[in-house]
Amino acid sequence: MRPANSSTASWLAAAAFAAVTVGGGLVAAQSAPDSENGRYSMTPIPEGVLRLDTRAGTVSICSRNGAGWACYAVPDERTALDAEIGRLQAEVEKLKGQLAAGPTVSGKIDDALPKSDLLKKAEPQAQEPKVAEGDRKIEIPLPSDRDMDRVMSFLEKAWRRLIDMANRVQKDVSGKI
Template sequence: MIRKSISAAFGIVVCLSVSVIGAAFAEEAVSEETVTAVTDGTPERYSLVSVDGDVLRVDRQNGTVSVCKQKNEAWRCNPVPLAEEAYLAEINTLAGEVERLTARVEELEGAEANGQSQLPPGSALDRPATGTKPGDQTSGMTSEDEEELDRVLDFTETAMRRFFGMVRELQKDLDGSGN
């Protein structure tokens, strides 16, 4: 209800602004025969302004604005699209999406409260929490895991030392042959 009132008020303001601006830039007065043709016989209902050879028609009853052009000895009036209508349509679309997303969030929160998980099995949020507390530096590895890790690290260290030794030897060979 409020939105319609605001819409009507905004439409009237826009129409009045357009008619004032149109009157300021008007080239000439609208002829009597044009007034009769463009207003459908009700000239008191419309405010007319001649602009660039066309006629700007403002409806005083509902606030709509139309541009009237003469084609083939007949006048055709087309409504001027209002940006406000596009904004209201976008607002309504977004309001519908907000309602849909709010309902989905409530559905998911309700399922979570009932113990029904929407997550696939094995996902990070589906796994039980580990026994470690924040700031606790103890690892959850067994002694066998730690021994295996030590063996892997020792092997990696040996491989890296061999690789860098080979690089040093190659550098010496290249430096010796370049002199």
């Protein structure tokens, strides 16, 4: 065997170092699961494992079932809250637009109404036809105290009968006939 000169030996050493570095890096990259390079953060919980995806920000609960491990995403309340905030902001903008368009309220007004009885008919003039009998206002009288007493008496009797009937049913069920 012939002795190696220094340039050939240094070249071989550099090539071997490069091959080990690249090959070792590939092996490490292929064999390392996502949890080892920091993508997932695992925390044990009573139901299994809580998994946080540090890239996407999603949280999942992983548990063992008959077929193996299964991970289910935990509902993200922040997404629901953001959606509700967006909906409310859109509604506020819509209401602001309606308010800026002008008043559409048909309720109370600031000016007082004229002091005239709108229910009274004005005196018919010669050129106006007579008002038909069907246009009169119908008045419904309120019940008198006597009517109210009769209604209350009826309700009291009905209530007592209902309570008596419930007591009889309870006695029948308990066997104290």
